[in-house]
Amino acid sequence: MTRYSRLGARLCACYGLALALGLTSLSCGDPSGNLSDAATPADDAQGDDGAAPDAHPAPSVTILEPSDGDTVENPVTFRVAATGVSTVELLADDWPLGDPWDPTVTDTLTYSFTELGSARTIVLRGYDGPAIPGTEVATDTITITAVSGDIGTYLMSMWNTYYYLANEADHSGPDDTTLYDASCNPIAQVPASFSDSVCIEGSGILNDSTVINYASTCNCGRPCPYGSNPIICYVVLDPVQYPWGMGSASNPLEPLISWAVDNSVIAHGTLIYAEQWDGVTIPSIDGLGGFVHDGCFRADDIGGGIQGDHFDFYAGTHGMYLALEALFPTYSDFDIYVDPGKCAYLQ
Numbered sequence: 001m002t003r004y005s006r007l008g009a010r011l012c013a014c015y016g017l018a019l020a021l022g023l024t025s026l027s028c029g030d031p032s033g034n035l036s037d038a039a040t041p042a043d044d045a046q047g048d049d050g051a052a053p054d055a056h057p058a059p060s061v062t063i064l065e066p067s068d069g070d071t072v073e074n075p076v077t078f079r080v081a082a083t084g085v086s087t088v089e090l091l092a093d094d095w096p097l098g099d100p101w102d103p104t105v106t107d108t109l110t111y112s113f114t115e116l117g118s119a120r121t122i123v124l125r126g127y128d129g130p131a132i133p134g135t136e137v138a139t140d141t142i143t144i145t146a147v148s149g150d151i152g153t154y155l156m157s158m159w160n161t162y163y164y165l166a167n168e169a170d171h172s173g174p175d176d177t178t179l180y181d182a183s184c185n186p187i188a189q190v191p192a193s194f195s196d197s198v199c200i201e202g203s204g205i206l207n208d209s210t211v212i213n214y215a216s217t218c219n220c221g222r223p224c225p226y227g228s229n230p231i232i233c234y235v236v237l238d239p240v241q242y243p244w245g246m247g248s249a250s251n252p253l254e255p256l257i258s259w260a261v262d263n264s265v266i267a268h269g270t271l272i273y274a275e276q277w278d279g280v281t282i283p284s285i286d287g288l289g290g291f292v293h294d295g296c297f298r299a300d301d302i303g304g305g306i307q308g309d310h311f312d313f314y315a316g317t318h319g320m321y322l323a324l325e326a327l328f329p330t331y332s333d334f335d336i337y338v339d340p341g342k343c344a345y346l347q
Contacts (some may be wrong), residue, residue: 061138063140071144074149081103090123090124092113111333121142126139152343154337155337170194178190187212188206205246244314255320256289280293296344
């Protein structure tokens with residue numbers, strides 16, 4: 001039967017049905033050959049765009065939460081997405097975090113890590129059947145660090161100042177001032193303003209990348225412009241071990257982590273949690289920052305003017321100091337906790 005004879009047969013049947021039902025009108029198609037808008041079996045086999053639906057989507061698995069690089073509180077809840085797989089499985093450093101499961105039943109798994117503070121490689125695997133003997137057909141990988149939610153024991157409210165690594169490159173003027181070591185041997189000729197700055201900050205970097213640090217008071221050199229105007233001598237540091245200067249126990253200083261404190265209030269090496277800093281976005285400046293702070297710090301240093309409820313936050317650079325000052329000006333108050341479990345990764 002030709003296309004037109006098939007169309008005629010459909011029209012005749014349709015009008016016959018209309019007469020039998022006593023209807024004055026019934027949409028039976030367009031005599032021009034265009035059928036009505038009613039769906040045909042061919043229509044049902046196509047998607048909205050006219051293409052046949054994909055009955056077998058490509059296998060894909062994704063870890064939606066946490067995000068790659070996150071530091072998250074323990075226990076950790078993972079949320080996943082999966083298509084084209086029968087079962088999924090989560091592993092941390094190749095250790096299964098539970099039995100494989102059907103992702104159409106639930107998209108989450110919560111796991112409590114026993115070892116905290118170190119980076120873990122998390123792998124989501126998708127299988128075309130049960131994990132055993134199914135075949136792995138899709139994977140996704142992230143790295144996270146699980147930490148305790150314990151913020152420690154409340155100590156007191158404390159107020160802040162900032163310090164940083166003095167940089168000779170930030171100072172102009174003639175090199176008319178000599179910096180000396182503890183034996184009064186010359187280290188370098190620098191501008192007087194840099195001598196004043198490194199004396200106040202305690203650590204500095206010269207134009208030739210030499211890192212120097214407070215060694216002791218002495219009888220040679222330019223008096224410092226504060227207090228009783230002490231004369232400070234310096235020690236040259238290993239720039240690999242101490243790229244940002246040295247703390248009070250020959251420990252490296254770490255920008256945005258190290259604090260100078262009164263050791264009669266907070267012992268050296270104590271981990272500290274400052275509630276107001278938790279969740280603060282640290283701007284990206286001078287190669288530092290560019291992350292959300294978790295409020296974790298460490299007592300790494302002391303200072304002559306640091307007493308009682310006063311702490312000195314190590315900013316790293318003058319530029320970062322200015323940025324932090326805009327976030328929390330000097331003399332801001334903070335709620336301070338000590339020995340926080342969530343900061344154990346800094347030990």
